[in-house]
Amino acid sequence: MSFCLLDFRVLDSQEILITWEDDHRSLFDPRTLRLFCPCAQCVDEWSGKRTIQAEKIPASLSLKLWNPVGRYAVKISWSDGHQTGIYSFDYLRQLCSCHFCHDKKNKNLPPKREKDS
Ligand SMILES: [Zn+2]
Ligand SMILES: [Zn+2]
Numbered sequence: 001m002s003f004c005l006l007d008f009r010v011l012d013s014q015e016i017l018i019t020w021e022d023d024h025r026s027l028f029d030p031r032t033l034r035l036f037c038p039c040a041q042c043v044d045e046w047s048g049k050r051t052i053q054a055e056k057i058p059a060s061l062s063l064k065l066w067n068p069v070g071r072y073a074v075k076i077s078w079s080d081g082h083q084t085g086i087y088s089f090d091y092l093r094q095l096c097s098c099h100f101c102h103d104k105k106n107k108n109l110p111p112k113r114e115k116d117s
Contacts, residue, residue, distance in 0.1 A: 037085035
């Protein structure tokens with residue numbers, strides 16, 4: 001299944017909010033998204049191993065600029081100067097960590113107990 005992105009915005013909190021065509025919403029912390037950058041500088045092309053080092057990403061990282069790439073991806077420029085990452089919509093959707101997506105990914109695992117609040 002291919003996902004289509006309707007809206008992409010940076011909130012005052014610097015979090016990135018994506019609204020999908022199916023009304024689903026994904027909220028991303030900029031640093032998390034930066035760590036999942038799919039470009040050749042951050043991931044070894046052959047092994048698929050992530051070469052990016054979390055400790056080198058500043059805690060205050062924010063998104064500076066983003067541009068659509070065709071109808072399938074966005075290119076993101078970060079405040080640390082990194083700007084080669086192209087995030088496809090499908091990839092962004094996979095990274096969504098909301099309860100709904102998280103539960104779906106783990107549907108084959110035994111259900112977790114709800115945390116007592
Ligand atoms: Zn990268
Ligand atoms: Zn989700």
